[in-house]
Amino acid sequence: MALTRDDALALDARDPLASFRERFVIADPELLYLDGNSLGRLPAGTRERLNAAMDEWGSELVTGWHDWIDLPTRVGDALAAGVLGARPGEVLVADSTTVNLYKLACAALDAYSLSAQRALVTDTDNFPTDRYVLEGIAQQRGLQLRLFDSADPLLGPQVSDLEPLLQDGAVALIVLSHVNYRSGAVADMKALTDLARRYDAHIVWDLSHSAGAVPVRLRECGVELAVGCTYKYLNSGPGGTAYLYVAEELQSGLRTPVWGWFGQAQQFEMERPYEPMEGIGRFLAGTPPILGLAAVEAGVAVTAEAGIDAIREKSVAQTELMIALHDEWLAPLGFELGSPRDAARRGSHVALRHEDAWRICRALIERAKVVPDFRGPDSVRLGIAPLYTSFADVWDAMDRLRGLVERGEHRELDATRARVT
Numbered sequence: 001m002a003l004t005r006d007d008a009l010a011l012d013a014r015d016p017l018a019s020f021r022e023r024f025v026i027a028d029p030e031l032l033y034l035d036g037n038s039l040g041r042l043p044a045g046t047r048e049r050l051n052a053a054m055d056e057w058g059s060e061l062v063t064g065w066h067d068w069i070d071l072p073t074r075v076g077d078a079l080a081a082g083v084l085g086a087r088p089g090e091v092l093v094a095d096s097t098t099v100n101l102y103k104l105a106c107a108a109l110d111a112y113s114l115s116a117q118r119a120l121v122t123d124t125d126n127f128p129t130d131r132y133v134l135e136g137i138a139q140q141r142g143l144q145l146r147l148f149d150s151a152d153p154l155l156g157p158q159v160s161d162l163e164p165l166l167q168d169g170a171v172a173l174i175v176l177s178h179v180n181y182r183s184g185a186v187a188d189m190k191a192l193t194d195l196a197r198r199y200d201a202h203i204v205w206d207l208s209h210s211a212g213a214v215p216v217r218l219r220e221c222g223v224e225l226a227v228g229c230t231y232k233y234l235n236s237g238p239g240g241t242a243y244l245y246v247a248e249e250l251q252s253g254l255r256t257p258v259w260g261w262f263g264q265a266q267q268f269e270m271e272r273p274y275e276p277m278e279g280i281g282r283f284l285a286g287t288p289p290i291l292g293l294a295a296v297e298a299g300v301a302v303t304a305e306a307g308i309d310a311i312r313e314k315s316v317a318q319t320e321l322m323i324a325l326h327d328e329w330l331a332p333l334g335f336e337l338g339s340p341r342d343a344a345r346r347g348s349h350v351a352l353r354h355e356d357a358w359r360i361c362r363a364l365i366e367r368a369k370v371v372p373d374f375r376g377p378d379s380v381r382l383g384i385a386p387l388y389t390s391f392a393d394v395w396d397a398m399d400r401l402r403g404l405v406e407r408g409e410h411r412e413l414d415a416t417r418a419r420v421t
C-alpha cells in the first residue's frame with residue numbers, strides 16, 4: 001500500500017537535506033513546483049552574488065576584468081570538482097549547450113575523423129537540439145546522419161542498439177544524452193564510451209538532465225567530451241550559461257570552429273593571427289557573460305555543498321514514492337509509467353503517460369497549483385529537485401493529480417497547445 005501523507009511528512013523530518021529548501025526563494029508555498037528539471041528555482045544566495053557582481057561593475061568599471069576574466073574556468077573548476085567528476089582545467093562555462101555541442105562536435109571531426117568515417121550517430125529520442133546540431137553538421141560537411149531507435153524506448157540507448165551502426169567503421173562521432181529528457185532513462189556512460197572507442201569513434205555526452213541530480217563521473221568513465229546546461233538542477237536561472245568538458249589529454253589536439261579573441265593565446269596582443277591558448281580556455285569565443293557566470297557560481301556552490309551522492313539518494317527515494325503512488329492511484333485512471341522502474345536506470349524525473357496528457361498538464365497548472373511540464377506526444381513530466389522538493393510536495397502533487405483526473409476537470413479545458421509546453 002502506498003504511503004500516507006503522514007508517512008511523507010515523517011520522511012521529510014528525517015531528510016538530511018531538508019534545510020536546503022530554505023536556501024531557495026519559494027514565493028508561493030502553495031505552489032508545488034515539479035519542474036526544476038526544466039528551470040531550477042532561484043537560490044537566495046544568487047541574489048546576493050548578483051548584487052555583489054553588479055556592485056563590482058558599478059565601482060570597478062572596466063578594471064573589473066582583472067578578476068572577471070578567470071570566471072569561465074574558475075566556475076568550470078567548481079563544476080568539475082563538485083558535480084562532474086572531472087579535474088581542474090577540464091571544464092569551461094561558456095555559451096549555450098547547443099553552441100558548445102556544435103563546437104565540440106566540429107572540433108572532434110576536424111581532429112579525428114579518418115577519410116572512411118563519413119557518418120554521425122544519435123538516437124531518435126535524443127533531445128531535439130542535439131539532433132538538429134548533427135543534422136546541420138551533416139549537411140554542412142556532406143556527412144551521413146544515422147539515427148537509431150533504442151530497442152526498449154524506456155531504457156534508452158544500449159550497447160546492443162549502438163554496436164550494429166558502428167560495425168562498418170564509418171562512424172566518426174556519436175552524440176548521446178546521459179539522462180533522456182522524456183523518459184529519464186540513464187545511459188551506461190562507461191559501457192557506451194568504451195564501445196565507441198573500440199570502433200575508433202568519439203562520443204559527445206549531453207549531461208543537461210543529469211548534472212546536479214545524478215552522479216556524473218566523467219574521468220572514471222573515460223569520457224572524452226561533454227556538454228550540458230546549468231539552468232536545470234544547477235539553478236543558474238533562465239538562459240544560464242552552459243558548460244563544456246574536454247579531457248585534459250585531448251585539449252591540445254582540438255580546435256574550436258569559432259576562432260574568437262577570448263580563446264587566443266595572447267589575447268591583448270591585437271595584431272597577431274589566431275593561435276589558440278593552452279588548455280580549456282581555447283574553447284572560449286567572445287566576451288563571457290559575467291553576471292550569468294556569477295549566477296552559475298552561486299548555483300553550483302549550493303549543489304556542491306549538499307553533495308551529489310546525498311542528492312541522488314533523496315532523488316531516488318522521491319521518484320520511488322512517485323511511482324508507488326502512480327501505481328496505486330493513477331494507473332487505474334488510465335496512466336502508464338513512461339520511465340524505467342529500476343531506480344538505478346532512472347534519473348530525477350518521472351514521465352507519466354496518458355492520452356490526455358496535454359490537458360492534464362494545463363489543468364494541473366491552472367487549477368491545482370502543480371507545475372509539471374508536458375513532453376509530447378503523451379507525457380506529464382514530473383521533476384524532482386532534491387534540494388527543495390519535499391516528500392510532502394510529491395505526495396500532495398500526486399494527490400492533486402489524482403483528484404483532478406477523477407473529477408474529469410482536465411476535460412473542461414481547451415486542447416489547443418500553447419507555444420511553450
Ligand SMILES: Cc1ncc(COP(=O)(O)O)c(C=O)c1O
Nearest residue numbers: 096097098127177181206208229
Ligand atoms: C538534453 C538537453 N540538451 C540541451 C538542452 C538545451 O540546450 P540550450 O541550453 O542550448 O537551449 C536541453 C534543454 O532542455 C536538454 O534537455
